[in-house]
Amino acid sequence: DIQMTQSPSSLSASVGDRVTITCRASQGIRNDLGWFQQKPGKAPQRLIYAASTLQSGVPPRFSGSGSETEFTLTISSLQPEDFATYYCLQHNSYPYTFGQGTKLEIK
Amino acid sequence: EVQLVESGGGLVQPGGSLRLSCAASGFTFSTYWMTWVRQTPGKGLEWVANIKYDGSEIYYVDSVKGRFTISRDNAKNSLYLQMNSLRAEDTAVYYCSKGGHCDEWGQGTLVTVSS
Numbered sequence: 001d002i003q004m005t006q007s008p009s010s011l012s013a014s015v016g017d018r019v020t021i022t023c024r025a026s027q028g029i030r031n032d033l034g035w036f037q038q039k040p041g042k043a044p045q046r047l048i049y050a051a052s053t054l055q056s057g058v059p060p061r062f063s064g065s066g067s068e069t070e071f072t073l074t075i076s077s078l079q080p081e082d083f084a085t086y087y088c089l090q091h092n093s094y095p096y097t098f099g100q101g102t103k104l105e106i107k
Numbered sequence: 108e109v110q111l112v113e114s115g116g117g118l119v120q121p122g123g124s125l126r127l128s129c130a131a132s133g134f135t136f137s138t139y140w141m142t143w144v145r146q147t148p149g150k151g152l153e154w155v156a157n158i159k160y161d162g163s164e165i166y167y168v169d170s171v172k173g174r175f176t177i178s179r180d181n182a183k184n185s186l187y188l189q190m191n192s193l194r195a196e197d198t199a200v201y202y203c204s205k206g207g208h209c210d211e212w213g214q215g216t217l218v219t220v221s222s
Binding site: 001034043044049087094099101 | 151152153154157166167168169207209210215
């Protein structure tokens with residue numbers, strides 16, 4: 001199975017900060033990766049697919065990059081509604097696997 | 108607007124069975140892969156299974172192989188997850204998701220396996 005290692009597992013930041021979350025794959029997965037945001041008590045929502053394509057309706061302060069084994073999700077200027085948990089998902093080979101999550105908290 | 112509504116969760120004893128359903132609307136269900144994902148309380152997400160739009164391809168995570176069965180009824184715009192031989196570690200919120208890459212999600216249904 002492909003292991004997805006997210007870092008950091010938690011992060012404290014302030015409104016207006018630029019933050020970056022990383023996902024590393026245990027083997028190359030091309031760009032077969034999505035990023036998801038989950039708020040407490042809610043279902044996840046996809047933000048980015050194909051590693052760098054913004055889901056319709058997602059604010060452009062979110063961006064994704066990377067390929068093969070290293071991927072990043074960047075939020076250019078944190079807004080209050082961005083404090084949540086973020087997950088990556090590889091869909092290159094079965095079983096698909098999620099990263100363990102990054103909890104983004106208000107400093 | 109895409110809507111995915113899961114149902115069928117509840118409390119079940121270890122070794123028991125449950126059948127989850129997901130009613131889909133707002134898109135052409137018969138042309139999309141569909142996926143089940145679960146989340147254990149306070150923990151992360153785990154991909155469980157998916158099924159091709161015509162049911163001809165199905166994949167599972169190893170931990171549920173031989174116990175869970177994913178299926179669909181395109182005439183009813185519905186996705187199912189038959190869960191047998193349930194274990195405590197299957198306790199989770201189960202989400203139905205549109206597409207092979209989870210582009211839309213339902214609100215989830217809680218399955219609790221406990222005596």
